[in-house]
Amino acid sequence: MITSKRHSNFLLHSSTEATSTTDLKRVGSESKKKGKEEHSSNKTEKKGNLPTRIMERVVCSLYDIADDFSPDTSEESAEEEKDTQVNITILKENVKRFSTALKPYINTIKGIQGLFHWESSAYTLVVFMVYMYAVWQGRAVQLFLLCLIFRHFISYLQSLGIKIKFNFLDREEENKIKKEESSLGLSDKINVVVQVAKKVQDFLGKAADSLEKIESVLTWRYRPAAQRIFLGLCVCLVMSAVMDFDLLLCVMGLNIGIKLFLIDFIYYKFPRVQKKYDSVYKLWKALPTKEEWQKTHIKSQIDKYVLSDVGKENEDNITASGEENPETLTEADLTTEDKSFCQLFCLPSSEIPLQGWRGGRRCTLVNKEKRGIGAFKNGKLYLTKSFLCFERKRSPTKENLLIPLVDVVAINKAKPYQFMLGSGMAIEVMVKDKSFIFGGILSRDDAYDSIQQHGINNELPWATGIPLDESPSPRPDIVRLTENKQNFSFPAEYGDFD
Numbered sequence: 190m191i192t193s194k195r196h197s198n199f200l201l202h203s204s205t206e207a208t209s210t211t212d213l214k215r216v217g218s219e220s221k222k223k224g225k226e227e228h229s230s231n232k233t234e235k236k237g238n239l240p241t242r243i244m245e246r247v248v249c250s251l252y253d254i255a256d257d258f259s260p261d262t263s264e265e266s267a268e269e270e271k272d273t274q275v276n277i278t279i280l281k282e283n284v285k286r287f288s289t290a291l292k293p294y295i296n297t298i299k300g301i302q303g304l305f306h307w308e309s310s311a312y313t314l315v316v317f318m319v320y321m322y323a324v325w326q327g328r329a330v331q332l333f334l335l336c337l338i339f340r341h342f343i344s345y346l347q348s349l350g351i352k353i354k355f356n357f358l359d360r361e362e363e364n365k366i367k368k369e370e371s372s373l374g375l376s377d378k379i380n381v382v383v384q385v386a387k388k389v390q391d392f393l394g395k396a397a398d399s400l401e402k403i404e405s406v407l408t409w410r411y412r413p414a415a416q417r418i419f420l421g422l423c424v425c426l427v428m429s430a431v432m433d434f435d436l437l438l439c440v441m442g443l444n445i446g447i448k449l450f451l452i453d454f455i456y457y458k459f460p461r462v463q464k465k466y467d468s469v470y471k472l473w474k475a476l477p478t479k480e481e482w483q484k485t486h487i488k489s490q491i492d493k494y495v496l497s498d499v500g501k502e503n504e505d506n507i508t509a510s511g512e513e514n515p516e517t518l519t520e521a522d523l524t525t526e527d528k529s530f531c532q533l534f535c536l537p538s539s540e541i542p543l544q545g546w547r548g549g550r551r552c553t554l555v556n557k558e559k560r561g562i563g564a565f566k567n568g569k570l571y572l573t574k575s576f577l578c579f580e581r582k583r584s585p586t587k588e589n590l591l592i593p594l595v596d597v598v599a600i601n602k603a604k605p606y607q608f609m610l611g612s613g614m615a616i617e618v619m620v621k622d623k624s625f626i627f628g629g630i631l632s633r634d635d636a637y638d639s640i641q642q643h644g645i646n647n648e649l650p651w652a653t654g655i656p657l658d659e660s661p662s663p664r665p666d667i668v669r670l671t672e673n674k675q676n677f678s679f680p681a682e683y684g685d686f687d
Contacts, residue, residue, distance in 0.1 A: 305457075320446050321446050325439065329438075329442050402476035402477070405476055405477055487535045491537070495539070527542075540573040543572050543639075549569030551630070552568065552579075553567050553629040574643075574647075575593060577592040579592075597649070597651050600616065600617070600644075600651060601617050602633065614630050616630060
């Protein structure tokens, strides 16, 4: 009985499993059929919508390109241009980062200088021979690229942790520097800051001088250097048109190698030889900075205004009247006051104030077009052999006035304001299109007579009444300056802007 029951249970269990498997097969077949139908329908939809999808993508890409070329919105520009306040900590950190990042390149430049200075004779000799052979074979570019690839590969090996020492672009350990900085006291840190500031000051000064010297060549301020560079470029142009380009590169490469490895080494070891034979060095030293050029340019232009000697009779009259002859004075005879005066107005040593005008005469430059205190500029008036000089005592824009006597049309006694009593204490100097009134001069008549007598002695037309064309003495050509001076200006360039 038990066995029959077990047999019946087994049959029932098997039958249920068979029905379940058949049901699963039936459901799976139906789902497959549905999936195939949906996949086929999707394919037909995709095939049908392909042109529209392509057009949509093209239109979207065109809109994206238009958005790229459109101006930024105010919100985006505000996010990009956020004004950050000055933070000393951030500034110090950025300075440290910059100095740390700059050290490898400085070490590279020092390594190249050591290579050219033959610090390691064997190493420099190998590099020189390889370079000359590569240039001779026309493989200099390939050699340069191979060096770059090799250096990049060395950096890759160093990034993997392999310790390889190489001369160029090796970063120094920062821990040593931090330990040294932490061990310094407050006074030592201040001294270090002062030394660094001095080095930065000297470096910026040398960099500015170098840039100004290059500018003097490019702008033809120093014509000898500009002419040499121009002729050299013309010769290179002709050689490039006549010679084979590969041959030209070979010749240039050989000359550069001989110059860098041999000639510069001789100049480095023997500075006297460099000063005597190195034309590039001498030309670079002769190039003027902007300040030097302005001084020489102003002096050359001022020399055109200097009056020449009018004859022995007038010279005897001047010396007999008690005035010193500036032509007979030398640099050693000049006082510190006269030297500072000549330096202030960029005048030659012969243009010192005349007798009676030493120390200047206190006066006020009156501008009648202005009102109030701004119309009066205090200073001193000087008379030299060829100029009337006005030194302003104090002004927001320190600009003095230099009036050549050959430019003067007339000099008259003046009274700036009619409500003032008496005949006035001013002298009006008329210079073509402008007139300058110097008021408040003590002993105005004596000063006026001195200026008139000096004009007569030098046969100036505004004093003698003889027109300039009929004057027998030659007069200098009047050339206007185009550069702005730091200390003074001529009448045509003078502007009272403060």
